[in-house]
Amino acid sequence: MSSLLLIRHGQASFGADDYDVLSARGAEQSRALGRHVASTRIDAVYSGPRRRHLDTARHLREAAADAGCALPEPVVIPELDEFPAIEMLRLWLPKLAAEDAELAAAISSGNAGRAALVAFDKVTRAWATGALEVGELESFVAFAARVERGLDAIMSREGRGRQVLVVTSGGPISIAVKGCLALGEESTLKVALALANGSTTEIKWRGGETTLFGYNHIHYLPRELVTYR
Numbered sequence: 001m002s003s004l005l006l007i008r009h010g011q012a013s014f015g016a017d018d019y020d021v022l023s024a025r026g027a028e029q030s031r032a033l034g035r036h037v038a039s040t041r042i043d044a045v046y047s048g049p050r051r052r053h054l055d056t057a058r059h060l061r062e063a064a065a066d067a068g069c070a071l072p073e074p075v076v077i078p079e080l081d082e083f084p085a086i087e088m089l090r091l092w093l094p095k096l097a098a099e100d101a102e103l104a105a106a107i108s109s110g111n112a113g114r115a116a117l118v119a120f121d122k123v124t125r126a127w128a129t130g131a132l133e134v135g136e137l138e139s140f141v142a143f144a145a146r147v148e149r150g151l152d153a154i155m156s157r158e159g160r161g162r163q164v165l166v167v168t169s170g171g172p173i174s175i176a177v178k179g180c181l182a183l184g185e186e187s188t189l190k191v192a193l194a195l196a197n198g199s200t201t202e203i204k205w206r207g208g209e210t211t212l213f214g215y216n217h218i219h220y221l222p223r224e225l226v227t228y229r
Contacts, residue, residue: 001160001161001204001205001206002155002158002159002160002161002162002163002164002204002205002206003162003163003164003202003203003204003205003213004151004154004155004164004166004176004202004203004204004205005037005040005042005163005164005165005166005200005201005202006166006168006172006173006176006200006201006202006203007033007056007060007165007166007167007168007198007199007200007201008168008169008170008173008195008196008197008198008199008201009022009026009030009048009050009052009053009055009056009167009168009169009197009198010022010023010025010026010027010028010029010030010033010052010055010056010059010197010198011023011025011026011029011197011198011227011229012026012052012197019052019086020050020051020052021051021052022051022052022055022056022059025197025225025227026052026055026056026197026198026227027055027059028225029197029198029221029225029227030055030056030057030058030059030060030063030198031059031060031062031063032063032198032220032221032222032225033056033060033063033198033200033220033221034059034060034061034062034063034064034066034067034071035063035064035066035067035220036220037060037064037069037071037165038063038064038067038068038069039067039069040163041163042069042071042072042163042164042165043072043158043162043163043164044072044075044158044162044164044165045057045061045071045072045073045074045075045164045165045166045167046074046075046076046077046080046154046164046165046166046167047074047075047076047077047080047166047167047168048076048077048078048080048081048082048167048168048169048172049076049077049078049080049081050081050082050169052169053080053167053168053169054074054076054167056167056198057074057167060167061074071165074167077150077153077154077166078150079146079147079149079150079151079153080147080150080151080166080168080169080172081146081168081169081172082168082169082170082171082172083124083127083138083140083143083171084137084138085120085123085124085171087137088123088124088127088137089119089120089123091135091137092123092126092127092132093119093123096119096122096123096126097119100122102118102122103118103119103122106118106119107119116229117229121193124189125186125189127139127140128140128185128186128188128189129185129186140185143171143175144175144178144188147171147172147175147176148175148179150172151172151175151176151179154166155205160206170192170193170195171192173191173192173195173201174188174189174191174192174195175188176201176203176210177191177201177203177212177215178191179210180203180210180211180212181212191215193228194216194228195216195228196216196218196221196226196227196228197227197228197229198218198221198225199216199217199218200214200216200217200218201214201215201216201217202214202215202217
């Protein structure tokens with residue numbers, strides 16, 4: 001039996017012009033994670049393609065090296081990219097706000113943090129359940145199939161008895177959990193939204209069968225480093 005240790009990237013720059021940049025706290029989360037995994041045998045490291053994925057992997061590898069553990073160079077897997085959340089918000093938020101009183105009230109409240117959370121929840125839920133016409137954007141079904149291809153490629157390449165670390169985003173991790181538990185679309189989104197930055201989720205696999213062994217572990221993060229956005 002082999003193990004996938006799936007890591008959600010450190011805190012990025014939510015609300016900034018460029019989300020795909022780790023915050024100072026995100027870098028610290030990554031280093032704390034590196035110190036944690038330094039005591040674990042890791043046979044291979046994989047990463048999604050985004051800067052926040054690669055920088056999380058870089059910081060954790062540096063911290064692990066400082067602790068005496070040399071982790072392998074990450075192999076980039078494009079299929080482990082996140083779903084197009086920012087593009088979805090830009091495209092559909094005005095339409096949904098015109099039709100949804102709760103969303104419109106959150107946006108007009110002046111509370112930017114709450115408005116962002118309500119908007120993200122409404123848009124992604126409509127996307128996952130097929131309530132919105134996606135056009136050229138990736139559908140939930142296509143997103144799930146893409147991530148599954150990436151995970152299958154890793155498991156096929158690594159084979160039996162391997163301990164594999166994978167840095168990606170909440171969406172791809174939720175698809176991996178979906179495969180273990182046969183979750184529906186909305187439940188899968190709930191899994192993604194509950195994941196903390198720098199958290200670890202462990203999945204064991206044997207052949208084509210996957211089993212969830214641990215979800216959203218953050219015990220190695222000091223309380224002041226625990227974030228979800």
